[in-house]
Amino acid sequence: MxxxxxxxxxxxxxxxxxxxxxxxxxxxxxxxxxxxxxxxxxxxxxxxxxxxxxxxxxxxxxxxxxxxxxxxxxxxxxxxxxxxxxxxxxxxxxxxxxxxxxxxxxxxxxxxxxxxxxxxxxxxxxxxxxxxxxxVIPDYTKAQAVTINIDTLLRSLKALKGVTQDEVVTLRIIDDQQAVGFSCKDGTAMLCMPIQVEKPEEHVPDQLAKLRGDGPGVAAPAAPEEGEDGGTEEASAPTETEMQEAQDVFESQPVIPQAAEPTPAPAATSKPKKYSRRKQVTAPANELADIIGG
The missing domain is CATH 3.10.150.10 (DNA Polymerase III, subunit A, domain 2)
Known part of the structure; x- marks a missing residue:
């Protein structure tokens, strides 16, 4: 050896x-x-x-x-x-x-x-x-693969460590085409641009998946499952966000007036039921978004 x-x-x-x-x-x-x-x-x-x-x-x-x-x-x-x-x-x-x-x-x-x-x-x-x-190794089958130059990443992290008193940093990854964001609680923020490569999941072997023992050899997305008709099956259960959006749309619709039937005496009309709307919580502003004007 x-x-x-x-x-x-x-x-x-x-x-x-x-x-x-x-x-x-x-x-x-x-x-x-x-x-x-x-x-x-x-x-x-x-x-x-x-x-x-x-x-x-x-x-x-x-x-x-x-x-x-x-x-x-x-x-x-x-x-x-x-x-x-x-x-x-x-x-x-x-x-x-x-x-x-x-x-x-x-x-x-x-x-x-x-x-x-x-x-x-x-x-x-x-x-x-x-x-x-x-x-303890996670399943990286559906992980987002981002390729960054090691020297660039190391230099950026050293600079970040030198200017902040925080001991932790929050990492934000969107996809392999956009900058990786680093943010600290004291407002210090940094961007690091990824290297553009073709299909990084194919040219970079994922040894962690092999070490895990039951994952694929590369960090490639899992193939969609096929339904009985041969087509791909999509998840049909709505998410909590989709359900809330549907409820908001329903509540925003005007109430349809009901036709009153002729009666000898005017009948008392009941007010339409009002649905309580969930209070929207505004997320704290992101430092990187403030810098780039987003």
Whole structure:
């Protein structure tokens, strides 16, 4: 198994506190997984053939990735293993930029070489079971896919963090053709334009859906169900909003006068029943809408 050292250095594992297993990096069948209970990062293994890697005594690079239970690596051990890759000789061969990893029971062996010398390290897997993260991953089948440049997003978020005292930000997404809005309670607001691509749900694999275990491989919209006549079935039940709109239309219609029947004495007429109209609540003005004049 081959690993890029950056996957062991850049992670979202908890550095302290919480469940002990969250203070580790997990080597899984799909890649390197880390989480602190609030965010999750999955990085696939390098697209390189372990059979072509230079031989390192004591480390069998062709050892497969864990298939059943993930193999846990302590953060200190991960940092030490990543440091074995020589920065000065990384361009000598693509394989000098990678770590060779072999797992054997509770033992994990790391190896790195710059073609002139090799380093190896053996550590023990920390005790504890990694959390079943698949159970908390939402079903992204009908998710709105928006593609944003990473540098643009990172620069924008750093600027936002530097000018607001708020610790949270509200994210608003309309579709992949319009800017993504970020708003804070103190009135700070920001727009970030997406990158226009054709059918982002097809060219970007959704690894989270695969990790979830029962979703599609890409974030593509689900196909509509077919009815008995072969056509697509549409939802017939009205929503609460549609019902309220229909009630408002009904209440706005004039009352139809009823014809009075001739009687010896004038009959008392009852006033038409008035329907109470629900008071409309005006939503607070959105900061981004105020800026763009919407």
């Amino acid at each position: 081959l690993l890029h050292p950056r996957t062991l250095k850049h992670h979202v594992a908890a550095s302290s506190g919480g469940r002990y297993a969250l203070n580790t990096i997990a080597l899984t069948s799909m890649g390197v997984l880390s989480t602190d209970g609030h965010s999750l990062l999955l990085v696939p293994y390098p697209d390189a053939d372990p059979k072509s890697a230079p031989k390192i005594e004591g480390v069998h690079a062709e050892s497969p990735a864990p298939q059943a239970e993930p193999v846990l690596v302590a953060l200190d051990d991960a940092a030490k293993a990543a440091a074995m890759v020589s920065k000065s000789r990384r361009n000598a061969s693509p394989y000098t930029e990678l770590l060779q990893v072999e797992t054997d029971g509770d033992s994990i062996r790391f190896g790195a070489t710059d073609l002139s010398a090799a380093q190896t390290m053996q550590v023990r897997q920390p005790e504890g079971a990694y959390p079943r993260v698949a159970g």
